[in-house]
Amino acid sequence: MISAHVQSLPVHSLCSKSASERERKRKTTRERAQAEEVNITEENPQTLEIVKKLVADNNIEELNVCFGSRMDFGTAGLRSAMGAGTSRMNDLTVIQTTQGFCRYLEQHFIDLKERGVVIGFDARAHPASGGNSKRFATLAATVFVSHGVPVFLFSSITPTPFVPYTVTYKKLCAGIMVTASHNPKQDNGYKVYWSNGSQIIPPHDAGIASAIEENLEPWPQSWDEMLIKDSPLLKDPYAEINRHYFQDIQQHCFHRNINKTSKEKFVHTSVHGVGHEFVKSAFKAFDLAQPYAVPEQKDPDPEFSTVKYPNPEEGKGVLTLSFALAAKEGASIILANDPDADRLAVAEKQESGEWKVFSGNELGALLGWWMFTCWKEQNKDPAAVKDVYMLASTVSSKILRAIAVKEGFHFEETLTGFKWMGNRSHQLLEQGKKVLFAFEEAIGYMCSPVVLDKDGVSAAAITAEMACYLATKDTSLSQQLKHIYEEYGYHITKASYFICYDSETIKKLFNRLRNFEGEGTYPKTCGSFTVSGVRDLTTGYDSNESDKKAILPTSKSSEMLTFTFSNGGVATMRTSGTEPKIKYYAEICAPPGNSDPEQLKTELKSLVDAIVEDFFEPEKNNLTPQPQ
Structure with a gap:
């Protein structure tokens, strides 16, 4: 969030082994910052003061964190903590990213200045740096408008699905959603959609990243938010989209009469995010009785004050208040969206009184x-x-x-x-x-x-209708799931992850598995389980294909290994694109018939235990495990 001279300070090289060398570089950094302070062109005083204080305090370590690297722009766009520096989400990095994106769109759409783009935002905010989703969205809109590109900027918070919907509904060139979804409160993100209404895939990510690097210097009017105040290029699509989206999802409402008369009760939580009002509208569109809102969580709160992590995927820990409200109101089903409402978790009260949180x-x-x-x-x-x-x-x-x-x-x-x-x-x-x-x-x-x-909004209404329909058959969601497995075969899954902040540890782990018994070899066993096939979507290898080449696209920038076992089990290990995690997934499938689900669960647990013990050693000392 400061001018090029501060961004070019050699903070990335201030990790010398020599104490005297470190001190010399600290002095050089301080002197250059003081000498060139008059050239600082920061427009956000809060972030500027953060940088000035770091320089004045000789806080080289934090400066290195802030300025030692630039956020990578990938297929997920950007996601990072809000704050100062090139590695953070802030006014300047949003402007730079948008300038690059604008240039890239100009190269691909000759009618960009006729069709335009849409920009939405969630309710995230970071008071310490002055950053928030609405401000970032406004700055992004300013960049496009300053370059003659029409912008449909939502006037208020929306769920993420509204942005891709708007792209296709209005036939726009692209969409931007400012959100960090379910990440911790200090994070924010910049999610990009192409003209087909889908998130970008290669080669667009690399092309946009290159264009960003070529457009780092702010354009003359990129900071001028007043530019868009009365611009004819700026329109608010909120009312139109809020109407047509709910009309369009009604095509998936099949049992309106059942919905109108159903006695089923639902609790909904948006986990301090944007989703509750939109889920209410979806229920109305489906003629469902309105869900009970968890009062402490129904309104947007960038502090996410009642949960450790605003991620309903974490399970029961995020749903504690929902369980209490359901008990009070006699509701049997809980629907939970993540903060930007693109995902949905569901829990159902069982006959035992316990709650079952369905896996994805x-x-x-x-x-x-x-x-x-x-x-x-x-x-x-x-x-x-x-x-x-x-x-x-x-x-x-x-x-x-x-x-x-x-x-x-x-x-x-x-x-x-x-x-x-x-x-x-x-x-x-x-x-x-x-x-x-x-x-x-x-x-x-x-x-x-x-x-x-x-889309967690439409999924919430459709799930509620399914539950109402099943209730007319005296069947619960849990019972229907059992019927599905009995008819089509049991599919037992287990997934979890390790947290790892050290990229070298991750690299060592996957390289060890790729060179297990010599270069280019993979494990032949895992505990007592025999490996029957390996697919490596990082290198493009697949032992099950005649030419040993994977069919699915590969990416050298991410790790992904899949092992097939002779007992029918499959396990995949991969790195997350948005979080410091190594995730692993395992599944055992059985044909329809007389399969014993408890035996399959026991066998799957043994397989997962073996994977954790064999495949994650010896790097486990640098990994933080999460509950399976």
């Missing part, structure tokens, strides 16, 4: 079954099923594949992340296919192709 894979099985069941009711021509598709990420359960095999529709797996499922869905839709559903195990669901991304 379990809810994926339920929603996949429901979407196909409803489609069949509406389509009596058996031949139409040949054009029906469902998708899931490669680390998600393969239950949809089992349903597809029996029912005759198509199932495809993609790389991890909705950017891949969204882009593939767009391709299929362009070919005249019907994309019914897509999901990823990280509680992300696309129940309607009007949004080619995960």
